[in-house]
Amino acid sequence: MLSFWSLMRAYWFSDKWKEAWSLTLVVAFLTALSSKAGVWFAEASGELINSIAYFHSSTNEAPLGTLLGHAAFLVALVIFKDAGITGTKSFVSATLHRRWRGWLNGRFNDALLDANHTHFHAQHGADTAPDNIDQRVQESIKGMTGGAIGLAMGVMAVASSVFFVGQKLLETSTEVRGFEFLGEYGSVVFALVAVAAYVPVNTWIAVKLGGMLERLSIRMQKAEGSYRGELSTLLRRSFHVASARGEAVQRTMHERLYTEIDRTWSRLIWVNAGYGSFERIYNFVGARVVAYAPGLLPFVHNRIDLKGYITGAELVNSLISQCSWFIHVMPAIATLRANSRRVIDLARAIENVQKPVEFYRRTGDSDFRYTTQNPVFGLSVQNLRLNHQGHGSEPFLVCDRLGFRRGEWTFLKGESGCGKTSLIKALNGLWPYGGGTIAFPQGVTTFYAAQEVKLPPVTLKELVCLPQGPENHHDAAVAAALHKAGLGEFIEHLADEAKAGKSWDQLLSGGQKQKLVVARILLHKPGLLFLDEATGALDPESKIAFHQAIKDNCPGVTVISVMHEAVPPRSASGEEFYHSVLTIADGVATKEPLAPSLPAEITEILTQPSALAEGWLRIPRRLRAVTRNEGQARLPG
Structure with missing residues (x-):
């Protein structure tokens, strides 16, 4: 086209050709009939004018009857042509x-x-x-x-x-x-x-x-x-x-x-x-x-x-x-x-x-390769560079080699505008310019959770089941996912497109929409999860609950997360959710293991030697081994 x-x-040459040609032929027949009726109309008009012109002629034996007869015939012809033929043709053509x-x-x-x-x-x-x-x-x-x-x-x-x-x-x-x-x-x-x-x-x-x-x-x-x-x-x-x-x-x-x-x-x-x-x-x-x-x-x-x-x-x-x-x-x-x-x-x-790559090459440098590999190796990135539109533009982000093993949680941090979201888009094939090789774990489903959540006007169950259809999941599984995500109050409205006269996009707050995303994650259990500031509308406790729900219900998931926080959240018991941190600085992305963090009480003691003797006694026995090694590097002198 x-x-x-x-x-x-x-x-007319599609799989609907029978429908198209049938309606077309009916319209053509009615159009031809209407044209023929136009000739009849011209003849009838001539007869009527002639009966008027010779109304007083001595040869006209029944002038009034002739005049009325021609007039009636002309009116009937108009009704037949305009109401019958034209009306039917309008209906069929409108259907077409x-x-x-x-x-x-x-x-x-x-x-x-x-x-x-x-x-x-x-x-x-x-x-x-x-x-x-x-x-x-x-x-x-x-x-x-x-x-x-x-x-x-x-x-x-x-x-x-x-x-x-x-x-x-x-x-x-x-x-x-x-x-x-x-x-x-x-x-x-x-x-x-x-x-x-x-x-x-x-x-x-x-x-x-x-x-x-x-x-x-x-x-x-x-x-x-x-x-x-x-x-x-x-x-x-x-x-x-x-x-x-x-x-x-x-x-x-x-x-x-x-x-x-x-x-x-x-x-x-x-x-x-x-x-x-x-x-x-x-x-x-x-x-x-x-x-x-x-x-x-x-x-x-x-x-x-x-x-x-x-x-x-x-x-x-x-x-x-x-x-x-x-x-x-x-x-x-x-x-x-x-x-x-x-x-x-x-x-x-x-x-x-x-063919997106060829398309983007017309207006810039685009040489991304997306492959698959054994799930054991997780997600791998090699020689990645991200550019803006325009041939020959300098990359604003480069990365020689990155690896995200199965079950690893990586915290992505950097200043605003450094390219965190661009990197997440590139890993998902949604960044147009640049190049590199990105190998996904074979057979593993991915899920992208963005900061801004837009909800289409469909039922609550359909919203939770996205990107799949509601027929793929039982109501019980959807209800369980909503409950674990902290939206159990809406379970009875799974079949509703709105509540209290408002669509779900209008009714749910920003935080509730992000909890809805958690419900989707728990329902689909992806193997590779991208969180692009997906907890920005949640309070600290809800952020912890967000991560904990994924940790408890999605075993073996690989998580790459962008957040505003300087340090990633920990569980209520103090355990780390994340295993590594990916830092973007000066246009370069580097990844390293996440250093174990200590409770605030221990950090205060280690940075104030005068309180060391008293503070050591207040440190729980189970933490002294860790503190001893850390303290050797952090005590002054």
Whole structure:
């Protein structure tokens, strides 16, 4: 779906081709029937006008009955055409629109939300990332499919009308005085010449105006998408705006974004108004001048009667109207092209990131290799370097060799901005630029827990079961995980998408959301766990409980954790959760065993020699052996 026509025909050559072609054929049949009804309408109009013109004629034996009969037939024909044929065609075409849009929407969702993390890569690492993907998937696809179906029906109507109307014009054609060499086809030739002289010139004008409409429509979509995106962002962080009293700044930003909408909209209004005026003048001249001109000479020279003249004029008017289809729908064509261009750009962006490494190499250095190894060796990293976008940029983080053995807990520390989160992203294949080899333990599941937790509008059980589906876990197991995570009060609401009228994302506090992440970890029991400041919203006791729950319920898990604390937390009994510390300083990552820490009481004694004799007696016997070795290195003198 990387070009206009491939995008247009994809649905009709997909696994839904039977559905697509069945609905299309019904629409085509009803469109042809409607065109034929247009010929009947022209004939009935001629009969009605003729009955009015000869109402007082002496040869008309029943003038009122004839007039009422023709009028009734014309009304019945209108009802049949507009209510029956057109109404049914609208229903079937709307169904086709719904099915096509649903299929196309599903294809893009599948493409964006695949195992390749396409939705992530499509928005990062390149200057050509598509803007407002949500608007493209929803509004652009909806507008494009609806516009395409409407335009396709118009093409069918043009073809069928030209056939039926042309056939009728040939049947009623007559000789024109002064143009006897044309024979009995004189009047039809006049009609075709009038249409050919009038329609193409005005179509060219319409195409030029349509190009302006297309460009303005694209600008309008971008501007409205940016404004809507900023409003959505505001609603997600309204607390932060309120607490920082940032309403004035936010309002200024909204005004700036809406100014672009207003400016583009103003230009669009001018062009639309001009196009509307052009179309109305065109319709009047076509229906009242061009349509009646070809038959005027035969009528003046008594080659045709009034009924024939009116019928012929209505047929020519119908032919002009159908051949003017491009003029009537040019704004719709402009909108269709604008929508299809945005959908095609998204499809190309999706296609470009199917091989992320090659994609990122276009805008920077990217040479990551992700392999697997025997689980005994855990996670290994070799020659890792992380860069920013741009070819030849210097790495901001390097690491020659790292190893995280099975069951090892590593505490990752460093100053803000040193690259801790970037390293975690790189280990998970979510950092675009740099290089190195990362070997994962084979057959071991991984779990990434970020600081900010976003909860989709699904049931509580589905939230706990993520990234798997609820059918993979029994209610009892989910309830047990919630209880161990400290959220046992919500167990009875496993099947609910909301509580007290609020979604779970609105109801749960930041700390409760992080406890929900603990429940996910306990339920899935991953072998490799990444904690990216996943305890930032918890109090000290809850942080200890967070770690203890993982320690007790996930034996053998390898943990790599980023936290704000200078030292990692310990259990309530004073035991260390972590075995090693990975320090990032001056752009270099180094790993070393975590030094055993001593209770504060012992540290005070060791740093104050005058209190050593008294303090030694207060040290529990079980700690003296450790203290003796430490004290040799820390006592002054």
